[in-house]
Amino acid sequence: MALSVPANAPAPNRAGLLLGRLTRSREATLAGVVIVLGFLVWLEAPNFLSSTNLISVTSLTAIIAIAAVGEALVIITKNIDLSVESTMGLVAFVVAEALKGGNMPVPAAWALGIGLGLGLGMANGVVITVFRVPSIVATLGTLSIYRGLTYWVANGQEITISNLPAGYTDPASQTFFGLPFFVILAVAVVIVAGIALRYTVFGRQVYAVGSNAEAAATIGVRARSTVFVVFALSGMLAGVAGVLWGIEFGQLYASSASGESLAVIAAVVVGGVSIAGGSGTVVGAAIGALFLGLINNALVVLNLPQAWLQVVYGAVILLAVATDALVQLRAQRAKARSRLR
Amino acid sequence: MTGDPRPKGGPDALQPSAETSAVAGGTSGGALSRMVGSMSALARLEVFLVLILVFLVWWGVQLSHFFLTGPNFGFSTQAVMEISIMALAMTPIIITGEIDLSVESMVGLSSCVLGWLWASGVPLEAAIPIVLLVGLAGGLFNGLIVTRWGLPSLVVTLATYALFRGLGHVVLGSTVVSNFPAGFTNFGYGYVPGTFVPWTLIVFLLLAAVAVAVIHRTWIGRQIFAVGKNKDAARYSGVQVAALKTALFAVSGLVAAFAGIILTSRTSTASPDNGLNMTLAVVTIVVLGGVDINGGKGTVPGVILAVFILGTLKSALTQAGISTDYQNVAIGLLLIVSVIAPLLARQARQLAGRVRPERGRPARHSAPGEVVH
Numbered sequence: 001m002a003l004s005v006p007a008n009a010p011a012p013n014r015a016g017l018l019l020g021r022l023t024r025s026r027e028a029t030l031a032g033v034v035i036v037l038g039f040l041v042w043l044e045a046p047n048f049l050s051s052t053n054l055i056s057v058t059s060l061t062a063i064i065a066i067a068a069v070g071e072a073l074v075i076i077t078k079n080i081d082l083s084v085e086s087t088m089g090l091v092a093f094v095v096a097e098a099l100k101g102g103n104m105p106v107p108a109a110w111a112l113g114i115g116l117g118l119g120l121g122m123a124n125g126v127v128i129t130v131f132r133v134p135s136i137v138a139t140l141g142t143l144s145i146y147r148g149l150t151y152w153v154a155n156g157q158e159i160t161i162s163n164l165p166a167g168y169t170d171p172a173s174q175t176f177f178g179l180p181f182f183v184i185l186a187v188a189v190v191i192v193a194g195i196a197l198r199y200t201v202f203g204r205q206v207y208a209v210g211s212n213a214e215a216a217a218t219i220g221v222r223a224r225s226t227v228f229v230v231f232a233l234s235g236m237l238a239g240v241a242g243v244l245w246g247i248e249f250g251q252l253y254a255s256s257a258s259g260e261s262l263a264v265i266a267a268v269v270v271g272g273v274s275i276a277g278g279s280g281t282v283v284g285a286a287i288g289a290l291f292l293g294l295i296n297n298a299l300v301v302l303n304l305p306q307a308w309l310q311v312v313y314g315a316v317i318l319l320a321v322a323t324d325a326l327v328q329l330r331a332q333r334a335k336a337r338s339r340l341r
Numbered sequence: 342m343t344g345d346p347r348p349k350g351g352p353d354a355l356q357p358s359a360e361t362s363a364v365a366g367g368t369s370g371g372a373l374s375r376m377v378g379s380m381s382a383l384a385r386l387e388v389f390l391v392l393i394l395v396f397l398v399w400w401g402v403q404l405s406h407f408f409l410t411g412p413n414f415g416f417s418t419q420a421v422m423e424i425s426i427m428a429l430a431m432t433p434i435i436i437t438g439e440i441d442l443s444v445e446s447m448v449g450l451s452s453c454v455l456g457w458l459w460a461s462g463v464p465l466e467a468a469i470p471i472v473l474l475v476g477l478a479g480g481l482f483n484g485l486i487v488t489r490w491g492l493p494s495l496v497v498t499l500a501t502y503a504l505f506r507g508l509g510h511v512v513l514g515s516t517v518v519s520n521f522p523a524g525f526t527n528f529g530y531g532y533v534p535g536t537f538v539p540w541t542l543i544v545f546l547l548l549a550a551v552a553v554a555v556i557h558r559t560w561i562g563r564q565i566f567a568v569g570k571n572k573d574a575a576r577y578s579g580v581q582v583a584a585l586k587t588a589l590f591a592v593s594g595l596v597a598a599f600a601g602i603i604l605t606s607r608t609s610t611a612s613p614d615n616g617l618n619m620t621l622a623v624v625t626i627v628v629l630g631g632v633d634i635n636g637g638k639g640t641v642p643g644v645i646l647a648v649f650i651l652g653t654l655k656s657a658l659t660q661a662g663i664s665t666d667y668q669n670v671a672i673g674l675l676l677i678v679s680v681i682a683p684l685l686a687r688q689a690r691q692l693a694g695r696v697r698p699e700r701g702r703p704a705r706h707s708a709p710g711e712v713v714h
Contacts, residue, residue: 131684133677138680144670275493314505315500318504326490
């Protein structure tokens with residue numbers, strides 16, 4: 001399905017090529033939309049660009065973006081991970097629970113949380129690759145299993161900021177060189193994952209499995225281990241997101257992060273990762289998260305009812321996949337025409 | 342309703358295909374042995390499900406003397422009727438290889454619309470048909486987007502899962518409507534006089550009979566299985582795949598709205614949060630009932646047995662003092678196990694059937710791509 005430029009295509013001039021590539025690239029289009037939308041919101045509500053608002057928008061966006069990087073890997077292999085929100089919730093709660101007594105050093109608790117996320121992701125991976133349960137069913141199951149475990153750990157209690165070490169939520173508002181700490185972290189994750197996807201053998205295998213699993217198997221890609229690793233990574237990144245969730249809010253319930261899987265998947269799909277597998281980038285997923293974060297915040301600063309958020313999420317997902325379908329249809333028609341010629 | 346151009350020619354359209362007629366219990370002689378084979382496979386599954394049911398009832402009785410009594414039967418059956426009715430509509434969708442994740446949000450939306458209409462002074466006789474139309478429209482929307490744009494139902498219904506739930510919040514805001522008349526709440530909450538049989542169980546059984554008839558006894562059912570087994574082959578043999586799938590999604594939306602009305606009636610509450618997490622239970626019932634999540638295989642009687650298994654399990658867990666939050670863990674596990682179990686059983690049978698000749702061959706006989714669904 002990948003678009004390939006025919007070898008004998010006339011070479012357009014440089015500027016034209018650049019413009020063409022920019023409009024064709026989902027990442028660039030979406031970044032443009034984000035800037036325009038941000039500008040419009042700022043015109044209506046000047047406090048949108050205040051540093052407190054910006055930090056609060058970008059922190060939550062960064063959390064979703066990190067989870068979205070993992071989800072993007074999964075969706076590129078033509079699978080889906082519905083369980084990210086429960087992984088985030090369980091990790092956030094377990095980390096806070098571990099810190100509650102004051103016996104565990106903070107970095108150890110964070111490591112525990114990320115390790116737990118990795119473990120939960122590996123459990124998904126085992127069910128999907130060893131027992132061959134379709135990922136939609138497997139992660140629909142673990143979505144509720146991991147959430148149930150959180151209820152079990154919570155045992156009817158909630159954890160408030162007074163139970164946590166002093167200054168625990170400070171990193172959420174810290175900035176380095178003017179950039180919020182969470183944003184730097186998310187950018188780092190995106191860069192590492194982006195490079196790994198583009199330039200490593202593993203990264204190419206992820207695309208190969210998603211675009212044509214049989215062909216990938218023929219050339220020696222071990223689809224099952226690739227899919228397993230991708231789910232493990234998705235769990236680990238959801239674990240990182242869960243740790244950050246705890247730092248951001250400092251107040252945890254058994255139901256924390258409920259409903260965030262939808263935001264994560266929406267970010268990935270809006271960011272141009274095809275649900276049919278085999279195409280898309282983590283940069284796109286991160287920009288998708290920024291776009292949704294912006295819409296979320298726009299509703300707040302413009303005093304619009306929060307009820308519309310889910311409507312917007314649903315509409316945006318439909319719009320994104322419909323655009324993909326349209327582009328693909330056009331590409332197929334163009335291909336058919338060039339073949340006839 | 343499906344817009345099939347030749348409803349009369351329908352029954353014969355797929356007759357030459359032995360495979361589909363065997364599934365539908367056709368009587369063509371050539372397929373007899375195949376039919377017996379599939380019947381015994383069916384029987385094996387159903388015997389297995391009955392054994393699970395017997396075990397759960399035994400467990401429940403150990404937990405409480407109250408378990409095997411009329412009131413408990415009525416109460417715990419009533420509690421699963423909404424998801425059970427939706428499972429009947431989800432069954433053909435999964436058999437055709439699709440899925441509808443949006444049902445739980447349609448329950449919420451229909452409940453909100455009903456509450457909003459009632460609070461605005463619309464009589465229930467008018468409000469209920471409107472709500473059913475909303476459900477039909479929502480399902481039609483799913484179906485048309487899936488079939489017209491060729492998009493995977495997984496994403497489309499995930500989007501409408503958010504959309505419908507959000508619209509529910511928009512319609513009703515943060516209010517909750519609960520002043521419904523007794524005549525209405527009696528339907529969801531009441532029993533057939535003098536018995537412990539809930540009215541909703543009667544409704545479920547009627548709908549189940551319709552589902553059995555349509556899916557196992559008509560040309561529509563044969564087309565559903567044909568599409569699930571091989572979409573392209575079905576299309577070449579004259580099945581209007583898009584129209585069929587659109588109709589199935591529309592029915593699913595309609596049934597979900599009906600389930601929303603029942604839930605509103607049973608709990609006497611219209612709230613935007615109605616129906617949360619129901620999709621998990623619905624899919625679990627269908628898969629536990631032996632419907633292949635990859636499409637092409639399944640029976641309605643299996644799904645009906647699964648309804649009673651889930652109801653008994655939930656009741657037993659309640660008796661054991663396990664709250665709904667934890668019960669979802671059991672349902673999630675049940676979902677995964679019910680997909681794994683048939684695979685393991687098949688492998689075990691293969692292993693037992695031909696241990697020696699197969700030794701040399703690698704156990705992995707399917708393409709590795711099979712896992713990436």
